[in-house]
Amino acid sequence: MPFCYDYARPALTVDCVVFGYDETELKALLIKRDLPPFKRMWALPGGFVRIDETVDDAAKRELFEETGLENVYLEQLYTFGDLHRDPRERVVTVAYFALVKMSGHRLRATTDAQDAQWFPVRQTPKLAFDHQEILDLAITRLKGKVTYQPIGFELLPTKFTLTELQKLYETILEATLDKRNFRKKILGMGLLEPLGEYTEGGAHRPAELYRFNKKKYEKLSKSGFFFEL
Amino acid sequence: MPFCYDYARPALTVDCVVFGYDETELKALLIKRDLPPFKRMWALPGGFVRIDETVDDAAKRELFEETGLENVYLEQLYTFGDLHRDPRERVVTVAYFALVKMSGHRLRATTDAQDAQWFPVRQTPKLAFDHQEILDLAITRLKGKVTYQPIGFELLPTKFTLTELQKLYETILEATLDKRNFRKKILGMGLLEPLGEYTEGGAHRPAELYRFNKKKYEKLSKSGFFFEL
């Protein structure tokens, strides 16, 4: 027990809510715990913050260690600081959330996790700790955010059709949107590039493919802009 | 050194950005530190989270101990987890922010603070730690929030005129607003009650006093509403 302090300290952890999307459903990434407490139960990927890494870095590291996901943009969600979150001892956790292209990453459970899998956000198994509460907050935040920031693109493949994008928005918002108004709005932002390429194989008219113009978005971001859906 | 752990743990603290408003200016509450590090320097009120209190409770307690402020609604702002925030050792802090009626509270510096004072938010002295960064983030958040939630009322006396309210909004947003449009919008929310009472003493037409209808607001809040200015 080499690390001693004058006063008792809570342990500090990070947890990550990672959202993915697979053409029909919004999913969250969970791991199956390999250690007590809640061994073999599903939970958000996360773990202890090391003394020599920032909290942000801890989130990145734990996400990688437990799921194999790398190069993910994590945004801080909220800090959960109640007393009995963990049955063993006092633990405060800083929660993060991220959006990823499911096709762009291969899952690989390693440290502290037996398994890592995507679950539909509204059909998750019973979760360890207060992780259901964290997940719920992340869903709420995602819904709020999607209406005023162009974030949906992170969840889609690089090339996508406007119909796919609309379905994603409808899934996140749990609402239906008018096709023509949606297109008007989303194209009006000027952040989508039509590629002149078209989908193939469907027994119907092919749809044009678009991609998100990240550079343009970053320029706009800097000049303090915001947009609404 | 009675508290020992297998791994080194960051210390966990809370810091509070408390905003007030005194008819012309937006102010933040600072304390003069009575202990090292940064002894005698101005800082945000805050301190260590105890092992037997929630993080939220720690914020309330520290705010009270260092400034005498009680019954303040604190909302979590952000968690600052970089490595060298504190010169002594690794400290992670959960920042909170609050809005208070300056007239409704008496300042009283006690534990760990030599003094507690209001400073105009854009004219603060050099602050300890990374507290300037925290304050800046709180200002940004306040600006963002005021446009879609009726929060300004917390900063004004119970009875106020529409002109006072408009000035407050203009101060927070660092912008000027059209008088007629502002009134239309703010009254259209249906959250202000005209009191039939009027200001006295000015060498000009008296202004009607209003108050914020908190109950109505809470009802609306529950049914998941939002409004924009």
Place this chain on the structure above:
DNA sequence: TTTACTTAGTGTAAAAATTACACAAACAAA
């Protein structure tokens, strides 16, 4: 008591944004 000064309080027209809504175009399969 009249005049000057200051702030309060009010409505409307123009512009912009949002909403609602229906059909032809392009392909594959039968």
Place this chain on the structure above:
DNA sequence: TTTGTTTGTGTAATTTTTACACTAAGTAAA
């Protein structure tokens, strides 16, 4: 060539937002 399916497009009505100027009510000073 007919059927079935999804893509892609414009306009009119409504709502929201913006811009803008004068009268009302009081005090102070002449």
